[in-house]
Amino acid sequence: MSSEITLSVPVFLPTVTQADITRVLGEYCFIRLDNGDEAFFHNGNWITGADAASHEASIMGLAQRMARAGSKSLRCFDLPVPDDSDWSWDDIVTQLARSAVTRDVRGELTVTCSETTGYGRAVHVCSDPLLSGINSNLWFPLNPAEDWLAGIERVLTINGVAQNVVRLVPLRDCAECSDFKVIYNRKICA
Structure with a gap:
């Protein structure tokens, strides 16, 4: 009988703060996933979203009007749906902010x-x-x-x-x- 020992090496991901998320998303941010789901953020905080599977109306117009009212530009991201079936918008913005610590965001x-x-x-x-x-x-x-x-x-x-x-x-x-x-x-x- 052979026994295998598996050693796992802990992966230390950079801590993401609300300030990091706000810096990456900007004052006004619209995110669309490749499945059509959408979210609108203001100062890094989730405001509203649209579920494409439920045929909810796009929130892009709302995001544009809010940014225009604030005399700011709207940052837009088109991102893939996360692999994890239990994903949340918090997971998405955290990963976006985490990746921005080490590289440019396109x-x-x-x-x-x-x-x-x-x-x-x-x-x-x-x-x-x-x-x-x-x-x-x-x-x-x-x-x-x-x-x-x-x-x-x-x-x-x-x-x-x-x-x-x-x-x-x-x-x-x-x-x-x-x-x-x-x-x-x-x-x-x-």
């Missing part, structure tokens, strides 16, 4: 780029409560010498949305404009 948004003979080159940030403008028609002029990536990065960094832009993914291209998904880094300082 964000995504959509922009529309336009180049006209009368007005030159400009970029519009779509669906952002602060950078889209009060009537969702705010355009930022770009230097003709800048490529799209450099110009978009300048607009996002100067407005405090991004530390840097990682890449642009073309979404749609037509004669009047081009749409890009912008993938950017948000630097979280521990």
